[in-house]
Amino acid sequence: MTALRVAVVGAGPVGLALALHARALLPEARLTLFDARPAERDVAADPRTLALALGSLQFLERLGLWPGAAAAQAAAIAEVHVSQSAPAFPGAAAQPEVTLTARELGVPQLGAVLGYGALLAPMQRAWFDAALAEPARLEARFGRPVAALKPLAGAVEVDASVAEAFDLAVVAEGGVFGEQARKALTSDYGQNAWVGELTLEGGAPGVAFERFTPSGPLALLPLAAREGTPPGLLRAALVWCVARDDDPVDALDGRQRITVLQSLLPARAGRVHALSELKPFALGLNAERTLVQGRVVRIGNAAQTLHPVAGQGLNLGLRDAHQLVSALRDERDVDAALRRVEWARAPDRWGTIAATDLLARSFTWQGPGMAALRGLGLAALQATGPLKARLARQMMYGWR
DSSP states (O other): OOOOEEEEEOOSHHHHHHHHHHHHHOTTOEEEEEESSOTTSOOTTOOOEEEEEHHHHHHHHHTTOSSSHHHHTOEEEOEEEEEESSOSSTTOSSOOEEEEEHHHHTSSOSEEEEEHHHHHHHHHHHHHHHHHHOTTTEEEEETOOOOEEEEETTEEEEEESEEEEESEEEEOOOOOGGGSOOOSEEEEEEEEEEEEEEEEESOOTTEEEEEEETTEEEEEEEOOOOTTOOTTEEEEEEEEEEESTTOSSTTOOHHHHHHHHHHHSOGGGOEEEEEOOOEEEEEEEEEOSOSEETTEEEOGGGTEEOOGGGOOHHHHHHHHHHHHHHHHHHOSSHHHHHHHHHHHHHHHHHHHHHHHHHHHHHTTOOSTTHHHHHHHHHHHHHHOHHHHHHHHHHHHHOOO
16 A cells, blocks of 8 residues: 655644644655745744643643743643623622633643744744654655645645645645635624733733623733743733724724723733734634545634634644544545544534634624623623533533
8 A cells, every 4th residue: 555645735833733743643654744934934933822722732742842842931821711891780899700710620721822933933843853854754845835736536736836646635824814715604703803912010820811892802811921021010912802993992002002901901910011012913704614625624724714712723723633633543545534534523613613703793792781691691601610611621622
């Protein structure tokens, strides 16, 4: 039997995770990793922020990447605090809230937050080292953008300056919603996410905040301490989602943004001490109806781009990668393995898509009584231990 030839298109965290996992679980497969960026580009300085669920950390641990260089630059999430800023009940003394803690769930942490480059750089080094160790079956083709994929009988042709046939192509090139071609299922939320970093005084370390405001969700994610940060200050990544047509952030200067932010955040988040420049990104849902088309499989943002409200996009992509490689290991027939992947990924994939879409929409509904209804829902969830624990485990491990 000839060795399985797999092309991986896209060397971001999802594509690299798949390639490294396939290297270990498919020892006879020939793996070729394509990416448009040149191999010499310094990816370590990429400042974007990633939120990794506990299940993703465990996957990286199996790949030999966690703990390691990436973990040394990460901040553990010990608690998630969810609330809304609009009054839930007239005259209410306190807003309903939901808290999820690692301690009550019996896990060391709920997840971790780190820079995109802090994760990508060691993953890329691991692949380059692997390709050097096994040049006959592992290859890194950086600086080689894939122009087209052409279906063949029982194969796929990958055109990256030279056309070449593979048994399977896995597309992991994602990008952001505003720059993507529209997929089969798409919805523009009419929101921008303003992304940046802030420092807080008086907050608790290791706490992630999800605050639902009338304009959209606002999230704070804990970041690791940086050399030179004054004592008593905490770093956090900010994702501030607002309506695009009536953007309350765009026209504000830095001082005004801090004032507005402070009015929206819960008291226990602390006082906003400083705020970086913010960059806006358009938000929307953009998803394929199926992961598999012939011998092409799309995973991660190439299959589904989600609203950042629950921080599930990367985690969902890593679960796609894990299950695809497992299916290829267990099934000798490639088409049977791909059918298995499509069926097995459906509950987690569509459950995550639906839950994220509902959260993105429902907390901006402003009809009479909606704030009170949402408040009742948060209060009920906080009071129902088993339901809250199930929600937390879905966030950590996906829909099972």
